[in-house]
Amino acid sequence: MWRLVPPKLGRLSRSLKLAALGSLLVLMVLHSPSLLASWQRNELADRRFLQLNKCPACFGTSWCRRFLNGQVVFEAWGRLRLLDFLNVKNVYFAQYGEPREGGRRRVVLKRLGSQRELAQLDQSICKRATGRPRCDLLQAMPRTEFARLNGDVRLLTPEAVEGWSDLVHCPSQRLLDRLVRRYAETKDSGSFLLRNLKDSERMQLLLTLAFNPEPLVLQCQELICMPLGYSKVDKMRQFVQPLLSGAFSGQQTNKSFPSDEGWPFAKYLGACGRMVAVNYVGEELWSFFNAPWEKRVDLAWQLMEIAEQLTNNDFEFALYLLDVSFDNFAVGPRDGKVIIVDAENVLVADKRLIRQNKPENWDVWYESKFDDCDKEACLSFSKEILCARVTVDHNYYAVCQNLLFRHATWRGTSGGLLHDPPSEIAKDGRLEALLDECANPKKRYGRFHAAKELREYLAQLSNNVR
Secondary structure, three states: OOOOOOHHHHHHHHHHHHHHHHHHHHHHHHOHHHHHHHHHOOHHHOHHHHOHHHOOOOOEOOOHHHHHOOOEEEOHHHHOHHHHHHOOOOEEEEEEOOOOOOOOEEEEEEOOOOHHHHHHHHHHHHHHHHOOOOOOHHHHHHHOHHHOOOOOOOOOOHHHHOOOOHHHOOOOHHHHHHHHHOOOOOOOOOOOOHHHOOHHHHHHHHHHHHHOOHHHHHHHHHHHHOOOOOOHHHHHHHHHOOOOOOOOOOOOOOOOOOOOOOOOEOOEEEEEEOEEEEEOOOEEHHHHOOOOHHHHHHHHHHHHHHHHHHHOOOOOEEEEEOOOOHHHEEEOOOOOOEEEOOOOOEEEEEHHHHHHHOOOOOOOOEOOOOOOOOOOOOOOOOHHHHOOOOOEOHHHHHHHHHHHOOOOEEOOEEOOOOOOOOHHHHHHOHHHHHHHHHHOOOOOOHHHHHHHHHHHHHHHHHHHHO
16 A cells, blocks of 8 residues: 555654644643633623724624624534634624524624734724824724714715725725715614714724725625615605605606615625624535536526626626635525625726726726736736726636636636536537636637627526526
């Protein structure tokens, strides 16, 4: 029998593994009282664990009642704090239940950053406010740029936040008005006026926008669907008095665009301190890498449809995915729907503003450059170009190169989601040719045409296998 290592090295390897396991057991014994306590105690009802004491240097308080009342509890091993060192992304699974409803449902909890990133955030706030790395955040926040937009400021303007994060790399007033209007961490949502928010709410909104805007993207999916001036009041009016015009903008609003209209993002639930809750979607896309061919074809078609939806829609916002990997998508267990579950790196370009300002080459189709790098899930793009062109193939490029292309690699495995097609499809060669052209086009504007044809071909294959 062949050995991967010489006998002595093999014994040494086994000894090291046993030593590591023994050390872990010793640590567990030493921490057994706190281990048992953490298992029995619901730390999600603890203000300090939620870091509620750091507000307004936090992400919100809309779900605090649910957390503090014990309606949210960790699942199984999530209760053990000893294992937190393995949870680098600070993402947890929990169960949430409403007393009146009965039963529980699964939710995902996020701190929106690693422990290191959150510590750096605290230090940054303190240094800006006091010049020292440590301070009372409650006292420091009003002395930072997050408090610069006080109650006298009417609107959140592009000049104030441009470049703070990918979401607002090139913000338009139209986008920012919607961010404020649909901000879920205030009781008085529905107004685009910044001055209608409390001081603490304004600071929380701006800090979230700068640190990790994912909650705002998830909240934003409804606002992107809604025409300007359409609010919850208008939703009620469509049932009570459908002929009324929209009171906020003076325009007729004859269509309803609810949050579940079809935008492919996980549903935002709320926040308490530095813990954000979102709806659990299902298993990550990577779990379906070796699923039956029929299932993978359907998932690939959905991914290309997402790329199209985020690029071209009636609302003239382009949402460009700057971080695309198998871990950033999940699949619903019942409906099989693909959903984006990590929306931190989404750049929003307002096509209406681009057409209005007409920057150089604004109407020239932009083709993303294929990046043959030696890392997993890498993309090549220019944020400035994404912000200055109306017609861009970035989302098609990102999905094809990092998820579908035969050289797409994740967790050391290559082949892409559509690996090992049936013999008749492989022999035909059309699928491979379309994927190659979509990932690394050889013709001018080849990716645009290949993406369109690929969507149609996958839809055809999907219909054939159902």
